[in-house]
Amino acid sequence: MDYRYDTQLLIEGINLDEDKIKDYFNANFDGDCLLVCGDSDLIKIHFHTNRPWQVLEYCASLGEIHDIVVEDMDRQSRGLQG
Numbered sequence: 347m348d349y350r351y352d353t354q355l356l357i358e359g360i361n362l363d364e365d366k367i368k369d370y371f372n373a374n375f376d377g378d379c380l381l382v383c384g385d386s387d388l389i390k391i392h393f394h395t396n397r398p399w400q401v402l403e404y405c406a407s408l409g410e411i412h413d414i415v416v417e418d419m420d421r422q423s424r425g426l427q428g
Contacts, residue, residue, distance in 0.1 A: 350420050352419050359409020
């Protein structure tokens with residue numbers, strides 16, 4: 347497993363742009379399984395990374411973040427609570 351943390355959250359804001367957010371992720375974060383979907387008011391993020399705190403910090407700069415889930419996929423694969 348290359349990326350340990352499954353990071354998911356919602357961003358609530360104004361004039362959010364899926365394409366700009368996706369481009370920022372691709373240019374600035376190391377990870378995979380990126381999903382950015384929603385509209386100009388609400389965006390859902392799903393991303394596998396080793397640095398979820400960077401994702402949270404960036405997303406918080408775009409609007410209010412909530413429904414945050416960061417799961418340790420390495421622990422889950424060993425049968426432990428994620």
